[in-house]
Amino acid sequence: MFGIDGRREMYAASFMYDTAPAADLLLATGFDPDVLSEAMPRVDPATVKVRVASPLFRRFWAKGIVAVALPTGIYVQPAVMERFRAGAEPERSGRLLVHELMHIEQWRRLGAIQHTTQYLGDYLKGRWRRLGHWEAYRAIRLEVEAREAAASVSPVGPR
Numbered sequence: 001m002f003g004i005d006g007r008r009e010m011y012a013a014s015f016m017y018d019t020a021p022a023a024d025l026l027l028a029t030g031f032d033p034d035v036l037s038e039a040m041p042r043v044d045p046a047t048v049k050v051r052v053a054s055p056l057f058r059r060f061w062a063k064g065i066v067a068v069a070l071p072t073g074i075y076v077q078p079a080v081m082e083r084f085r086a087g088a089e090p091e092r093s094g095r096l097l098v099h100e101l102m103h104i105e106q107w108r109r110l111g112a113i114q115h116t117t118q119y120l121g122d123y124l125k126g127r128w129r130r131l132g133h134w135e136a137y138r139a140i141r142l143e144v145e146a147r148e149a150a151a152s153v154s155p156v157g158p159r
């Protein structure tokens with residue numbers, strides 16, 4: 001069996017892989033977490049956890065979804081966490097994180113009920129206007145705001 005140190009190391013390794021503070025991943029991808037505070041006054045990226053979503057949770061995700069922000073944190077596809085770990089496509093990864101952090105801001109700004117109502121309401125309005133799934137999704141006002149937040153930041157370079 002493993003000694004206590006071995007078990008602690010294994011735990012640390014799995015913890016490192018499965019979850020990380022958003023601030024650490026932002027820094028690793030070359031983005032400064034501090035510049036987000038104006039656009040996201042309710043979010044401290046150091047306290048928002050990014051986790052690999054469980055297979056069960058991912059079964060409910062629409063095809064093409066790579067990350068989901070809930071009040072409890074940001075959940076990502078395993079491949080997304082791999083990209084963070086490998087440092088591959090850092091700008092894309094960093095902007096994805098900024099996008100999801102804006103959704104956390106929205107959860108806190110609106111509260112869960114209003115957030116969910118507005119999000120689904122916008123989507124259904126889009127579908128009612130005969131937009132396709134992705135068009136309706138992209139037209140959700142909370143998605144527009146998150147995309148704008150992600151587009152507005154610039155990487156400061158890796159540290």
Ligand SMILES: [Zn+2]
Nearest residue numbers: 099103143146
């Ligand atoms: Zn989004």
